Amino acid sequence: MKQIHLKEIKAISYEKAEIKKGYTDQSLRINLDATDITIHPIEEKVKNTFIGGKG
Amino acid sequence: MWNAVSGDTKWNDPENTICISSGPLGGTPGYPGGGKSIVTSISPLTGVPIDSNVGGYFGPYKKFSGFDVIQVDGKAKTDTIIFIDGIESKIKIFEAKDLPTDSYELSDVLTRHFDEDKPVNVSVVTAGPGAEHTFFGCLNFSWWDAGRKRVRYKQAGRGGIGTVFADKKVKAIVARYGAISMKSNNPADLDALKLVTKSHAKEIKELDPKQNRMSLVGTTHLVPIMNDHDCLPVHNFKFGSHPESHVIGEEVYEHIFDKGFDGCWRGCTVACSHGVKDFSPFTGPYRGKKVFVDGPEYETVAGCGSSLGIFDAHTILEINFYCDAYGLDTISVGTSIAFVMECFENNLITTDHTDGMDLSFGNRFNALKIIHQMAKGEGFGAIVGKGIRNMKKIFAKDFGADMAFMQDIGMESKGLEFSEYITKESLAQQGGYGLALKGPQHDEAWLIFLDMVHNFMPTFEDKAEALHWFPMFRTWFGLCGLCKLPWNDIVPEDNKNTFEPAKVAKHLGWYADFFSAVTGRKSGPEDLLAMSEGVYNFQRVFNLKMGFGTREHDTVPYRAVGPVTVEEYESRQKRYDDQLKEKYDMDIREMSSKDKVAALRQKREEQYEQLKDAVYARRGWTQNGIPTVKTVKRLGIDFPEVMEVLKKNGVE
Amino acid sequence: MIEVDEKQMQWSENMTIASLLMTLDNVEFCAVVRLNGRLVSSPKFTETPIEDNSKIQLLPLVAGG
Numbered sequence: 001m002k003q004i005h006l007k008e009i010k011a012i013s014y015e016k017a018e019i020k021k022g023y024t025d026q027s028l029r030i031n032l033d034a035t036d037i038t039i040h041p042i043e044e045k046v047k048n049t050f051i052g053g054k055g
Numbered sequence: 056m057w058n059a060v061s062g063d064t065k066w067n068d069p070e071n072t073i074c075i076s077s078g079p080l081g082g083t084p085g086y087p088g089g090g091k092s093i094v095t096s097i098s099p100l101t102g103v104p105i106d107s108n109v110g111g112y113f114g115p116y117k118k119f120s121g122f123d124v125i126q127v128d129g130k131a132k133t134d135t136i137i138f139i140d141g142i143e144s145k146i147k148i149f150e151a152k153d154l155p156t157d158s159y160e161l162s163d164v165l166t167r168h169f170d171e172d173k174p175v176n177v178s179v180v181t182a183g184p185g186a187e188h189t190f191f192g193c194l195n196f197s198w199w200d201a202g203r204k205r206v207r208y209k210q211a212g213r214g215g216i217g218t219v220f221a222d223k224k225v226k227a228i229v230a231r232y233g234a235i236s237m238k239s240n241n242p243a244d245l246d247a248l249k250l251v252t253k254s255h256a257k258e259i260k261e262l263d264p265k266q267n268r269m270s271l272v273g274t275t276h277l278v279p280i281m282n283d284h285d286c287l288p289v290h291n292f293k294f295g296s297h298p299e300s301h302v303i304g305e306e307v308y309e310h311i312f313d314k315g316f317d318g319c320w321r322g323c324t325v326a327c328s329h330g331v332k333d334f335s336p337f338t339g340p341y342r343g344k345k346v347f348v349d350g351p352e353y354e355t356v357a358g359c360g361s362s363l364g365i366f367d368a369h370t371i372l373e374i375n376f377y378c379d380a381y382g383l384d385t386i387s388v389g390t391s392i393a394f395v396m397e398c399f400e401n402n403l404i405t406t407d408h409t410d411g412m413d414l415s416f417g418n419r420f421n422a423l424k425i426i427h428q429m430a431k432g433e434g435f436g437a438i439v440g441k442g443i444r445n446m447k448k449i450f451a452k453d454f455g456a457d458m459a460f461m462q463d464i465g466m467e468s469k470g471l472e473f474s475e476y477i478t479k480e481s482l483a484q485q486g487g488y489g490l491a492l493k494g495p496q497h498d499e500a501w502l503i504f505l506d507m508v509h510n511f512m513p514t515f516e517d518k519a520e521a522l523h524w525f526p527m528f529r530t531w532f533g534l535c536g537l538c539k540l541p542w543n544d545i546v547p548e549d550n551k552n553t554f555e556p557a558k559v560a561k562h563l564g565w566y567a568d569f570f571s572a573v574t575g576r577k578s579g580p581e582d583l584l585a586m587s588e589g590v591y592n593f594q595r596v597f598n599l600k601m602g603f604g605t606r607e608h609d610t611v612p613y614r615a616v617g618p619v620t621v622e623e624y625e626s627r628q629k630r631y632d633d634q635l636k637e638k639y640d641m642d643i644r645e646m647s648s649k650d651k652v653a654a655l656r657q658k659r660e661e662q663y664e665q666l667k668d669a670v671y672a673r674r675g676w677t678q679n680g681i682p683t684v685k686t687v688k689r690l691g692i693d694f695p696e697v698m699e700v701l702k703k704n705g706v707e
Numbered sequence: 708m709i710e711v712d713e714k715q716m717q718w719s720e721n722m723t724i725a726s727l728l729m730t731l732d733n734v735e736f737c738a739v740v741r742l743n744g745r746l747v748s749s750p751k752f753t754e755t756p757i758e759d760n761s762k763i764q765l766l767p768l769v770a771g772g
Contacts, residue, residue, distance in 0.1 A: 003153075004151065004152075004153065004154055004155075004164055004165075004168060005151070005152045005153055006136060006149040006150070006151055006168075007149060007150040007151075007152075008147055008148070008149050009148055009149065009150050010147065010148040011145055011146065011147040011148070012145065012146050013143075013144055013145050014121065014144055014145070014146060015144065016120065016121040016141065016144045017121040017122075018241070019118070019119065019239065019240055019241045020241055021079065021240070021241060021242060021243045021573055021574045021575050022078075022079025022080060022081075022240045022241070022242065022573040022574050023079050023123055023574075024118060024121050024122055024123050025123065026121055026122050026123060027122060027123060027124045027125070027126060028117075028121075028122040028124070028125045028126065028139070028146065029125075029126045029127075029128070030125070030126070030127045030128075030137055030146075030148070031128055031129040032069075032127065032128070032129035032130050032131040032135065032223055032224070032225070033069055033128075033129035033130060034129065035131075035148055037146050037148065039121075039122075042123055042124070049589050049590075049691055049692065050534070050589070050590050050593075051078065051079065051531075051534040051535060051586050051587075051590070265712070265713075265764050266764075266766055266767060267766065276746060277769075279746045279748070280738075280739050280746060280748055280769060283746075283747070283748030283749075283750055283751060284738070284748055284749070284750060285750070305746070306745070501770065504738055504768070504769045504770075508738045508749060508769075509735060509736060509738070542770075543768070543770035544770045546767045546768065546770075548767075550767055550768070551733045551734070551735070551736050551737075551767060551768075552733055556736050556767075556768060557736075557768065
């Protein structure tokens with residue numbers, strides 16, 4: 001089995017959103033320039049207009 | 056993505072964003088086709104958003120880990136792996152070194168690395184070396200096949216999202232999650248969900264064996280069917296059938312496919328994602344080794360088989376295997392190589408340009424050689440990997456090739472290569488391809504049979520109505536995280552007695568129930584359409600924002616509309632002669648084949664423009680193909696930025 | 708006798724797929740049949756004979772990719 005070398009450069013713990021009726025209402029954003037991990041809420045309005053959306 | 060990019064953002068700018076979302080219904084175990092995701096990004100081929108629908112377990116796993124959508128932007132400095140651990144509730148970013156370069160090995164290695172004991176908990180999204188060197192890199196979405204104890208994958212194929220992925224130096228995104236049940240989505244009405252899931256799953260289990268038998272043959276039944284209806288692309292879409300096509304369809308693949316459960320989502324009774332075990336390629340890095348090939352699907356058989364003049368089941372499997380391992384879209388690869396072959400046969404390019412390769416139709420070894428070159432970014436293959444739109448420019452400028460002829464035979468629209476159906480005899484499907492938002496991909500509308508075989512939409516208005524309804528409804532599946540195959544590839548026994556059999560009313564009812572049961576939003580079938588219409592029009596405005604999205608961009612090459620050459624005309628002479636005489640009232644007795652080609656062309660091109668008029672009107676767009684203010688207001692997408700884009704384009 | 712969608716039917720000499728379909732109701736959307744395991748499409752219906760003891764399944768509609 002090939003050995004792989006993974007060097008952890010960032011890690012966060014997060015509170016897992018509870019799923020309600022198929023939605024978590026959260027989006028995960030990874031910005032690779034700054035190696036940033038952020039979690040944003042999804043607005044109700046966006047959800048209603050775009051359902052699941054295409055991003 | 057709208058918020059992240061500006062109208063000037065190019066596919067390889069850091070602002071370009073890759074989003075993966077799986078919709079509210081995605082992740083329902085046991086619901087046929089219940090586990091899909093949509094991936095979006097600005098496409099390297101088209102410059103506008105591409106959306107790609109894909110199976111595998113990633114979408115549901117990342118949702119249950121807590122996220123409706125994942126957004127990746129910027130660019131990393133070194134190869135990076137993103138890990139979403141929904142079991143430990145941790146997100147990690149890793150720098151990766153010395154990873155296997157191809158997606159086949161990488162998916163396996165990462166699955167085992169992130170959960171050695173229970174690999175079923177892991178799903179991996181990867182691109183391959185093809186993404187680094189071509190514009191049609193795809194993404195592989197994996198799942199662990201518990202029966203066979205190996206990793207399998209499906210592709211988010213179209214548009215080159217893998218290329219964007221690789222450009223950002225992302226090697227993989229990994230999601231890890233544990234047990235899933237019908238409760239995982241926390242549905243509004245669990246009992247209703249169980250009922251509709253059971254009903255639909257049961258019906259498919261009973262009826263599929265009597266209908267397309269997809270659980271045995273996948274989509275390869277379409278090969279003989281398309282061939283016999285003259286719709287199977289042969290030699291770059293010149294012809295629609297070939298006497299050797301029977302060796303590359305279900306008759307052969309049924310016996311080569313490895314038996315076992317092949318659902319790309321848990322408990323799906325369509326289970327059509329078949330593969331071939333212990334396959335030994337005769338070229339490339341896996342030559343002589345035994346591999347598992349995921350596929351082939353119809354598109355790959357047609358695009359990398361009949362369209363190239365390759366009528367050999369083994370070669371098609373090898374092309375399929377390497378495209379997957381290298382992370383290349385088999386449709387764009389096939390349609391691009393077909394273009395190149397026709398250029399070669401017509402002396403537009405010669406062995407001087409092709410590294411000495413004879414690229415006549417049927418030359419399977421050189422077709423494979425091009426694919427290996429694509430993976431390395433070497434030789435003529437590297438040029439082919441730029442796609443047809445770019446190749447036309449290069450061939451004209453650097454090789455002196457005839458641009459007008461290439462425009463006619465190069466099967467691309469909006470920069471994206473066509474998928475694998477002959478549309479010459481279906482005006483509705485010409486529209487289905489040409490008027491699609493992302494480019495000529497059949498997931499928006501597949502109307503060929505309704506139009507050409509059943510004559511279900513004789514007038515322009517009928518076609519426009521279909522080109523409104525079907526794209527809207529088909530969009531809905533992607534938005535909800537579902538696969539559309541269970542909707543209309545297996546139908547109830549009494550479906551033919553219903554009012555509009557093509558819409559499969561019983562299934563529309565089930566999908567509405569499914570939506571209500573999970574989200575609690577009470578919906579009937581009519582409501583489902585309204586949900587998609589807003590998104591659809593928003594995407595059209597997005598195309599406009601990126602500098603496209605108007606009437607001139609909805610054109611298709613004449614090869615998609617009618618016979619370009621005398622050879623094509625004469626291959627179906629009676630059909631075309633009859634049309635000129637009966638439909639267009641022409642006296643053709645004194646006309647040469649060349650004259651007849653020109654006369655037919657004029658009529659057909661006129662028809663396509665008239666179709667555009669009818670479709671734009673039906674969709675609530677201007678005659679330039681732009682959603683009107685009235686339309687965007689009606690759909691609730693009249694955000695200030697949208698209104699600004701419309702205004703900038705003269706729509707107020 | 709032949710079997711059509713699991714129902715027994717009378718066979719007659721010179722029967723073709725086209726002639727069989729003419730005796731059935733509501734077959735407008737039938738563009739493909741499975742005749743003794745093999746798919747046959749509508750352009751070939753008139754020229755494809757049905758032998759006695761054949762098994763035929765009418766495929767409902769072709770939905771494509």
